[in-house]
Amino acid sequence: MVSNPRAGDLVVVVFILAATAFLAIGLRWSSGTDGSVAVITKNGEVVRRVDLLSQSTYDTIQLGGQYDLTIEAEPGRIRFSHADCPDQVCVNTGWISMPGRTAACVPAGVLIRIEGSGDDGVDAVAR
Amino acid sequence: MKQANRLALLGLLTALAFALSYLEHILPLQLPIPGFKLGLANIITVFALYELNLRDTSLILLVRCFLSALLFGGPTSFLFSITGGALAVVCMFLLRNNRHLSVYGVSMAGACAHNAGQVLAAMLVMRTPGIASYLLFLWPISIPTGALTALVFSLCSRAFRRAFRRTQI
Numbered sequence: 001m002v003s004n005p006r007a008g009d010l011v012v013v014v015f016i017l018a019a020t021a022f023l024a025i026g027l028r029w030s031s032g033t034d035g036s037v038a039v040i041t042k043n044g045e046v047v048r049r050v051d052l053l054s055q056s057t058y059d060t061i062q063l064g065g066q067y068d069l070t071i072e073a074e075p076g077r078i079r080f081s082h083a084d085c086p087d088q089v090c091v092n093t094g095w096i097s098m099p100g101r102t103a104a105c106v107p108a109g110v111l112i113r114i115e116g117s118g119d120d121g122v123d124a125v126a127r
Numbered sequence: 128m129k130q131a132n133r134l135a136l137l138g139l140l141t142a143l144a145f146a147l148s149y150l151e152h153i154l155p156l157q158l159p160i161p162g163f164k165l166g167l168a169n170i171i172t173v174f175a176l177y178e179l180n181l182r183d184t185s186l187i188l189l190v191r192c193f194l195s196a197l198l199f200g201g202p203t204s205f206l207f208s209i210t211g212g213a214l215a216v217v218c219m220f221l222l223r224n225n226r227h228l229s230v231y232g233v234s235m236a237g238a239c240a241h242n243a244g245q246v247l248a249a250m251l252v253m254r255t256p257g258i259a260s261y262l263l264f265l266w267p268i269s270i271p272t273g274a275l276t277a278l279v280f281s282l283c284s285r286a287f288r289r290a291f292r293r294t295q296i
Binding site for chain 1: 199258262
C-alpha cells in the first residue's frame with residue numbers, strides 16, 4: 001500500500017497533463033482577439049477602465065486604500081506593481097494582456113480583468 | 128481503537144496539520160507563482176485517509192481549515208482552503224482502494240483536485256471565468272507537490288506503524 005509507485009501513477013500524471021492541455025486549448029478557443037480594455041473592480045464595482053490599445057505611454061494608477069495598491073498600465077498590458085497585502089499574489093502575477101486574464105488582490109477585493117471580444121465580460125457586478 | 132485514544136489522536140493530527148500550514152505561511156516561497164503552495168498540511172490529510180476513516184479525515188480537515196482561517200486569513204481563505212481540501216479528500220477517497228495506484232498517484236490526483244477546487248471557488252467568488260487560467264500552471268505543479276506529499280507520508284507511515292505496534296493504541 002505504501003512506498004512504491006505503481007503503473008497507474010503514471011496514468012494520473014498523464015491525465016493531469018492532458019487536462020492542462022485541454023484547458024489551454026479551451027481557454028484560447030473561447031476568448032476573442034486582442035485584449036483591448038482592462039477593467040479594474042473593487043469588491044465588484046468598476047473603479048476604472050483602462051484602454052490598453054490607446055495607451056501610448058506608461059501610466060500609474062494609485063488605488064490607495066487599506067493595502068495601498070499601485071497598478072501600472074503600458075500599451076497592451078497591465079499589472080499590480082505594488083501592494084501591501086500579506087501574500088503578494090497580485091504583484092507576483094505580473095503583466096496580463098490576454099482577454100479574459102485576471103490579476104487579483106484578494107485581501108483588497110481588487111480585480112483587474114482584461115475584456116475580450118469573445119467573452120461575456122461583465123461591466124459591473126451589483127451585490 | 129479506544130474512543131479516548133482516537134480523540135487524542137485526532138487532536139494531535141489536527142494540531143500537526145495546523146502547525147504545518149502555519150509553517151508554510153512564514154516560509155518565504157522561492158517560486159513566486161501565484162497560489163503556489165507546498166501543501167505540507169496535506170501530508171496529514173493523506174495520512175488520515177490511509178490510516179483512519181473518511182469521517183475522521185474530514186473532521187481534521189474542517190477543524191484545520193477553520194483554525195487557519197481564524198488565525199491568519201479570514202472567511203475568504205477558509206472558503207478557498209475548504210473547497211480545495213474537500214474536493215481533494217473526495218477524490219483521494221475514491222482512488223484510495225484502486226489496485227493500480229499507490230499513494231503517489233492518489234496524492235497527485237488529490238493535489239490536482241485541490242487546485243481545481245480552489246480555482247473553482249475563486250471563479251465563483253470573483254465571477255470571472257478567466258481565473259481558470261491559473262490551473263494551467265497549478266495543475267502541472269500539483270504533480271511534484273503531490274508526489275512529495277506521498278513521499279513524506281510513506282516515510283512517516285513506517286514509523287507510525289512501528290509506534291502503533293509498540294504502544295497498542
